[in-house]
Amino acid sequence: MECITWFAPILPGKLDEWKSLIEEIQGPRKEDHRRSRERMGLTREVVSHMQTPQGDFVCLFHEAEDLAKTFQAVANSDDPHDQWFREKIQAVHGITADMLQGPMPASLHFDYKAG
Template structure:
């Protein structure tokens, strides 16, 4: 199993829209989101809001058997939910489909697990 923790900026002035997106994914679009993540092979996804003096960020944790495949699936999917979700990534975070072709470039520096 592969996992990654990464951050995405919430663009200035977009915090309330991001909160609404978060609520929509957990509410009205929860079933669509679940199916999307199943298509991607994501087994766990965690998002946390981090507010700093440098701006607002979403801290993300993703786990999958194959993260490159998972991100590639999202980047190229023509499923209506995935298309909508990518549009939100552009609008709220400035991310593009090209940036999602693989896992974000993050270097693991420490990994502790009990047991």
């Protein structure tokens, strides 16, 4: 199992739109989002908000058997939910589908696990 923690900016003026996105994927789009993540092989997704002097950021933790394959699936899926999600993350974070296909957005340097 692979995991990655990474950060993405919430573009200036987009915090309320980001909050609405989170409400949608926890509310009316919850099942679509769950099916999307299962289809892509994502086993865990944790999303947090971080306020810094440099602005607002989203903190992400993703876990899957093959993260590169998972990110490529996000970038290339023609599923309506995935297309909607890509549009939202581009509007809120500036992340494009092309960025998800390239190298991982972060590299793992240390991973401690008890037991």
